[in-house]
Amino acid sequence: MEANWIKIYSTHEWFKAELISHLLEQEDIDLVQINKKDSSYMSFGTIELYVHNVDFTKAIEIIVLNEE
Template identity: 45%
Template structure:
């Protein structure tokens, strides 16, 4: 992954990760999902990254959402 991207969120649920990504992008915060789950057994995490220049806004948006329990950092 390119430099200056920060892991914002991790979850085992791919749908949850996609919902958060869409919410961020609706607020013009580009986000990238990296699936680190094992493809056979579905253990591991799906990680969501944002560029460090958008980290503050992304964390605010995440804090205002219902996903505070899985927030990284």
């Protein structure tokens, strides 16, 4: 992954990562989703979302507004 990406979200639950990814993509925010879940035991590991540092503030606002 190139420089200037910031982790903005991490979860153990696949559906939450997909929801946040979809919301960010609707706002034209480029993101990278890294799945660190263990392939044998899906209860271990996380899914992490990264955005460019210029989109950090907007992405966090979107996440906070949709977690209420």
